[in-house]
Amino acid sequence: MKLSYLYEKNACTRDAQDTVFCDNYDVIICGLGTAGSIAAALLAEKGYSVLGLEAFNCAGGISSAGGIEIHYFGLPGGRGHALALEADRRAAELPVPLADGRRITLEDILLERGVKVCYGSAAVGVYMEGNRAVGVRAAMPEGVRAFGCRMLFDCTAEGHVARMAGCRGHFGRTSDGLAQPFTSVVSMTFGGTVGYINLDTGRLDPRDGRAMSAAVINGRATERPEYPWMRKVIRPMPLPGIREGWRLAAAEMLTAEDFFAGRYTAEPGYYSYSDIDKHGEDVAFESELRGDWKVGANVGAWNFSVSVPWKVIVPEWVDGLAVVCRAVGVDREMASCVRMLPDMYKLAEIASEAADIALSRGCRLRDVPYMELSASLTASGCLDPAHDKGVWIDGKVDCDGKPLRPCRIQWITDPEKLAEHLATLCPGIAIWSAKKMGESCVPVLRELLVSADENTRKHAAFALASAGSVAGADILREMVAVRDAVMLRDCRKYNQHRGVMAIYHLGRLADAESVEMLGEILTDPGEAEREIYAPNERYPALRGFNVLYFHFMAQSTAALIRIGNAHESLRARIAEIFRKAFADGTYAVRLTNRPPVSVEANYVMNLKSIAEKAVSGWEAGTEFVF
Numbered sequence: 001m002k003l004s005y006l007y008e009k010n011a012c013t014r015d016a017q018d019t020v021f022c023d024n025y026d027v028i029i030c031g032l033g034t035a036g037s038i039a040a041a042l043l044a045e046k047g048y049s050v051l052g053l054e055a056f057n058c059a060g061g062i063s064s065a066g067g068i069e070i071h072y073f074g075l076p077g078g079r080g081h082a083l084a085l086e087a088d089r090r091a092a093e094l095p096v097p098l099a100d101g102r103r104i105t106l107e108d109i110l111l112e113r114g115v116k117v118c119y120g121s122a123a124v125g126v127y128m129e130g131n132r133a134v135g136v137r138a139a140m141p142e143g144v145r146a147f148g149c150r151m152l153f154d155c156t157a158e159g160h161v162a163r164m165a166g167c168r169g170h171f172g173r174t175s176d177g178l179a180q181p182f183t184s185v186v187s188m189t190f191g192g193t194v195g196y197i198n199l200d201t202g203r204l205d206p207r208d209g210r211a212m213s214a215a216v217i218n219g220r221a222t223e224r225p226e227y228p229w230m231r232k233v234i235r236p237m238p239l240p241g242i243r244e245g246w247r248l249a250a251a252e253m254l255t256a257e258d259f260f261a262g263r264y265t266a267e268p269g270y271y272s273y274s275d276i277d278k279h280g281e282d283v284a285f286e287s288e289l290r291g292d293w294k295v296g297a298n299v300g301a302w303n304f305s306v307s308v309p310w311k312v313i314v315p316e317w318v319d320g321l322a323v324v325c326r327a328v329g330v331d332r333e334m335a336s337c338v339r340m341l342p343d344m345y346k347l348a349e350i351a352s353e354a355a356d357i358a359l360s361r362g363c364r365l366r367d368v369p370y371m372e373l374s375a376s377l378t379a380s381g382c383l384d385p386a387h388d389k390g391v392w393i394d395g396k397v398d399c400d401g402k403p404l405r406p407c408r409i410q411w412i413t414d415p416e417k418l419a420e421h422l423a424t425l426c427p428g429i430a431i432w433s434a435k436k437m438g439e440s441c442v443p444v445l446r447e448l449l450v451s452a453d454e455n456t457r458k459h460a461a462f463a464l465a466s467a468g469s470v471a472g473a474d475i476l477r478e479m480v481a482v483r484d485a486v487m488l489r490d491c492r493k494y495n496q497h498r499g500v501m502a503i504y505h506l507g508r509l510a511d512a513e514s515v516e517m518l519g520e521i522l523t524d525p526g527e528a529e530r531e532i533y534a535p536n537e538r539y540p541a542l543r544g545f546n547v548l549y550f551h552f553m554a555q556s557t558a559a560l561i562r563i564g565n566a567h568e569s570l571r572a573r574i575a576e577i578f579r580k581a582f583a584d585g586t587y588a589v590r591l592t593n594r595p596p597v598s599v600e601a602n603y604v605m606n607l608k609s610i611a612e613k614a615v616s617g618w619e620a621g622t623e624f625v626f
Contacts, residue, residue, distance in 0.1 A: 003137060004164050005125035009207055011166040016127060021135055021148035025051040025116070027355060028136055028149040030123045033061020034341055035324045036155025037106045038080045039348035044113035046356055051147060052115050053138055055122040056239065058103035059110060060087075061157065063341055067185035067196040067237035069098045073274035073303070074342025075389075078382030080349035081342055083109065097187070097194045099237075126152070126165040126321075133165050133320040151355050151365075152321045155348075158206045159246040159327030167315045167323075168249035171207065173332055175285040175626050176610060178203055180278050180336075181599050183241030184219045187234040194234065198241060200279050202599045206245045216240050218597035243279060243339065250329020251366050252311035254338065256289055257331075259306060267370045269310030269377060270346040271387035274337040275303045281547060282603045284554035285610055288508070288626050290333055292435060294494060295504045295555070296466055299428040301491035302409065305389040306337055310350050310373065314366050322365060324351040349382050395492040404492060415441035418463060419448055419456060427459040428490035434463035442469045449475060458484070458498060465505035473511055476502040480517055483552070485532040499532070500551045507559025510566035515573060518556040522581035527552075528590040545592040545600040553591070557607055558626070561614045565623040575615045582608040 003016040026048035029040045037059040040052045052059075062068045063084075087109055091101025110117050118140060125137035127146070135148040154161035159169060172179050181200040188197055201219030204212050220236055252265060256276070276293065278286065283294055294300030312329040313322045323329075324347050326339040337343075353376045357368045377383035391409040398404045412418055412433035418441060421430035434441050441463070448460035449472055458479060461472025479502035486498045503521075506514045521527055533549040557578075564574045581587055587607070594600040614624040 001134065002128050003125045004128050004166055005137070006160070006164050009163075011164060013128070013166075019127065019135075019146050021146050023051075024148040025049045026149065026359065027051075027151045027153060028053065028147055029115075029153045029155055030136065030161045031055070031061070031155035031157065031325065032059040032106075032110070032117065033155060033157060033325065033344075034063045035344035035348045035351075036061070036153065037110060038083055038345050039153055039155060039324050039352050040115045041083055041109050041113050042079060042349060042352035043355065044110070044115045046352070048356075048359070050115045051149070052110060052117050053121040053123060053136070053140075054117070054119050057119050059106040059117070060099075060102045062239060062241060064099050064102040064106065065237060065239035066241050067099045067187060067239075068241065068341065069196060071341050073277075073337075074340035074346075075271060075273045075305075075384075075387045076342060077380070077384050077387070078270070078346050078349045078377070079380045080345035080347075080352075080382065084341070084345050099196070123156075123161050123164070126161060128165065131318055133318060136161070150320070150359055153351060153355075154321060154323045154327070155325045157242065157245060157325045157327060159248055159323060159325070160207075162248055162315060162318070162321065162323050162327065163207075163246065165315070165318050165321055167318050167321075169327070170247045170249070170331075171205070171245070173286060175624070176606065176613065178606070179205065179244040181280045182215070182219070182243060183279075184216075185237040185239075185241050187237060189232045189234060196237070200599050202597065203602060204240075204242065206242050221597065244332070244335060246327050247331070247335055248312075248323045248327055248329045249316050250312045250323070251314040251316050252309040253329045253331070254306065254308055254312055254334045255331040256287075256333035259304075259334065260289065260293075264307045265309035267310055267374070268307040268383060269312075269350040269373075270308055270343075270383050271389075272306040272308050272338050272340070272343050273303060273387065273389060274306075274340055275301050276333050277336045278333075280599070280603070281550060282554055282606060284504075284551075284558040285606075285626065287333065291504060291626070292466065292508070293432070295496055295501060296462070296508065297428045297431040297435070298488045298490045298496045298501065299432060300494040300496075301395075302391055302428070303394045304391040305387060306334065307388065308338060308343075310354065310370070310377075311366065312338075313347060313351050313354070319364050319366070322351045322355060324348055346382050349380065350377060353377060393490075393492075398492050399489055399495050411436055413437070415444040418444065418460075422448065422459040422463060423453055423456045425455065425486070425489045427455070427462065427488065431459065431463045431466050435466035438467050439469075442467055442471065445469070446471050462501060462505060465509055470509050470511070473506065473509060473513070476506050476509075476511070477514055477517065480506065480514065480521075483530055483532045487538075497532075497548065497551070500548075500555050503552065503555040503559050507555070507562040510563050512563060512567050512570060515560065515563060515570055515577075518560050519574075519577035519581075521552055521556045522560075522577060522587070525586070525590065544594045546590070550591050550603065553587070554603075554607060557611055561610070561624050562626075564614065564618060568618075571615075571618045575618070578611040578615060582611055
């Protein structure tokens with residue numbers, strides 16, 4: 001037997017043959033958060049002995065200590081969700097806010113079912129026999145202890161236990177390794193009642209304790225004191241809302257590429273429902289698939305159902321371990337869908353049912369018969385084919401604050417029917433449909449480029465670019481030249497301006513003719529004075545951050561990098577533009593007056609870092625990867 005542990009983010013091992021476990025359990029749950037508390041209760045209900053190790057001082061995680069009360073996305077159903085609703089029902093009877101009540105009721109539910117609950121306790125090592133996890137080394141108030149188990153659940157949200165055990169995984173986006181911003185959740189009074197509000201307060205790496213502490217402290221220090229409603233703050237919630245962390249390399253992965261290509265799992269555990277909710281303004285440096293969806297087609301806030309493979313919880317090679325939290329086997333795009341509260345309840349149920357079958361049969365988790373597992377999940381309502389809802393425009397209000405009537409999207413397959421949507425300020429369905437159709441729609445779209453209708457002409461250029469055609473490049477350049485300020489209306493939020501979309505498409509087309517025009521956006525100090533960037537109701541001056549100007553600069557930076565990737569002869573000129581744009585830091589002053597520790601300043605300073613990384617790569621003979 002060996003002890004596997006982390007040192008400076010790397011998994012290390014040492015001999016542990018002489019270790020004697022002070023106690024043995026059927027299942028050890030590391031982390032009693034949103035998923036872990038439900039998984040522990042479900043397993044204990046089945047008669048298993050369960051040890052729950054929780055580093056914090058209460059159960060529930062982000063749903064209690066984090067202040068996230070509502071089930072914002074996801075779909076109902078299943079035993080896990082029913083148990084969470086039972087906790088909420090009990091909490092509603094207490095004279096405290098719901099999130100605080102969950103701390104009490106979730107603990108009661110765990111203790112009633114016989115779970116051994118240990119707060120202030122965290123796994124600091126995993127005992128391994130070959131490639132099988134057989135126990136944990138835990139730091140507890142009473143000292144360091146060793147516990148054995150038949151099955152180990154990593155419910156830490158960040159995959160700490162899986163990383164200790166040597167599981168492979170991924171972190172951050174490809175372009176710069178950064179994660180999306182985390183949330184400082186603030187408890188406030190709203191008309192005599194207590195509620196919560198989310199504030200994006202910076203980026204952090206939850207694998208690094210010191211960096212995480214610094215980010216949280218900085219976030220607390222810069223929580224928008226200029227907003228009038230901050231006078232109503234009661235307290236910041238103790239647990240930060242970390243939206244993105246480490247992601248497992250699982251036995252079966254869920255990826256956006258597979259989803260958009262129509263490749264779905266043969267063994268679903270449940271259906272998720274959400275948008276690709278990437279917080280943060282620097283979307284220019286996300287993956288190109290993400291960019292095509294959010295910026296190129298302007299459908300970033302459209303919701304869709306995702307068939308989630310049950311084996312996203314199963315590490316690719318480590319046995320005796322299930323990852324039951326947002327660190328499951330998904331890519332960055334799908335990670336933002338599969339992290340909602342109902343998703344965690346369903347993952348908890350899938351893991352508890354699969355563990356029950358594995359322990360009863362004496363088989364590995366990965367070898368659990370799917371027919372048996374799916375029958376149980378279907379019976380409980382966790383796996384419900386009716387939840388395969390497709391793509392929806394959904395929500396309570398539209399981007400103008402008017403009531404929104406949800407409707408399902410059916411992609412267009414006849415090129416002749418693209419025009420009716422392109423003529424509106426909601427052309428997203430036609431743009432993405434053109435991407436799906438490819439070359440077959442190009443002849444029809446080329447004819448629309450000479451339309452007398454401005455919307456049709458400009459949106460046809462977007463659709464052509466999405467289909468991979470350069471036929472509309474002249475019109476794209478015209479939109480950039482005039483800084484087209486029209487904002488499309490496809491989405492309830494995240495709507496893009498046509499000028500920004502045109503820059504994105506020129507970059508995706510690697511359009512060499514647009515280099516100087518894009519360079520002007522980055523280098524001309526007078527650019528910031530254009531009327532398009534003036535503060536307005538959508539982008540108020542009090543934020544201290546010129547959001548739209550930033551989007552033009554960020555997309556121009558990304559587009560120039562894509563052009564440089566494709567045209568080696570233009571790299572020197574683009575590098576010169578970057579040096580002029582970012583040399584002395586005055587670009588940052590034009591964009592924001594937020595303090596250096598703020599998330600806005602992070603976005604702005606990252607422009608220079610990205611540009612320098614791209615140029616360094618070109619000098620070494622490599623292309624920048626988005």
